[in-house]
Amino acid sequence: MSGFSDAIDRRSAAPMYDQLRQLIVEGIERDGLQPGDALPGEHRLCEQYGISRTVVRQALAQLEHEGLVERVKGKGTFVARPRTAESLVHTLIGLYDEVERRGGHVRSDVLRHEREQADEVVAEALEIPVGSPVIALERLRYVDGDAWSLSTTWMPDAVGAVTLDADLREGSLYRLLADHGIRATHGVRSAEATVATHEQAQRLGVSAGSALLRLRSVSRDDSGRPIEFFVAYHRGDRSRFEFQLREEHSRASLLHIDGAGGASPAGTVLL
Structure with a gap:
């Protein structure tokens, strides 16, 4: 996969984790990712957007709560199957x-x-x-x-x-x-x-x-x-x-x- 593009706007009133959440959603749609496809790891997202692991985990937790991604311990984060x-x-x-x-x-x-x-x-x-x-x-x-x-x-x-x-x-x-x-x-x-x-x-x-x-x-x-x-x-x-x-x-x-x-x-x- 090509990875997600764009950047976090630090002047925006929107929390950084919410901006990252939206970027991930847009990346899934743009790259045509399917259920079961792997997403970039936490470390890669931190480096790409210059943000802390806490912000990344907040974004992924929100996506998991919404049923859009699945996080598997020791394996990574994947596009979830629709509920x-x-x-x-x-x-x-x-x-x-x-x-x-x-x-x-x-x-x-x-x-x-x-x-x-x-x-x-x-x-x-x-x-x-x-x-x-x-x-x-x-x-x-x-x-x-x-x-x-x-x-x-x-x-x-x-x-x-x-x-x-x-x-x-x-x-x-x-x-x-x-x-x-x-x-x-x-x-x-x-x-x-x-x-x-x-x-x-x-x-x-x-x-x-x-x-x-x-x-x-x-x-x-x-x-x-x-x-x-x-x-x-x-x-x-x-x-x-x-x-x-x-x-x-x-x-x-x-x-x-x-x-x-x-x-x-x-x-x-x-x-």
Whole structure:
């Protein structure tokens, strides 16, 4: 690669790290760099622009936070792969359809797909008695070949039974259910930050303790019957959740957080 050109303007009111950040972005675009391509090292950037390593690290940290670069310890800094802009929180769209919409590809390793008895958590979410039969579907999801999320879906037996003989390695669960006349029309979803356990880290290809986004959802059909409950863990370095905000819906989107850390709807929350 040719390296970045131009210079830092020391008379500018803009911080030097922000100027360097912009120069790096412009250099990536000008040189046509692709995800995985290496960027100049910290020492080279210091020499080229006559700035301190602190300034360089501030610029790279900002770019990493924005998802534009990846820094690998002992190897250097690289152009990052674009994060999937997921609308999974405020819509009933699934990962398969979200990624397909942008021209990507989703495949799944089906880790478990079987009938089991609902425990207290699943029974409460699906509004069925504890011990009722449910269909559990656990999948490791890949986007364009990269491990992306680890999800477990539970469905009432009457709903999930239609999925048991289906091949869900390359297909959409929501489309399969829709083909059988089962459609989600509303529901409640939440997203929160967490960290990867050792087992989750191994499956997702990250280090234990890495940032994850946990998505929890209950979907209902037009009669109000719960048809699906899932918990999904998304890699924090690969996903970006997008929210569409409107003033007139702001009150309906508020959640009351109770003293025990739980959340309950303040009014009707449709996500």
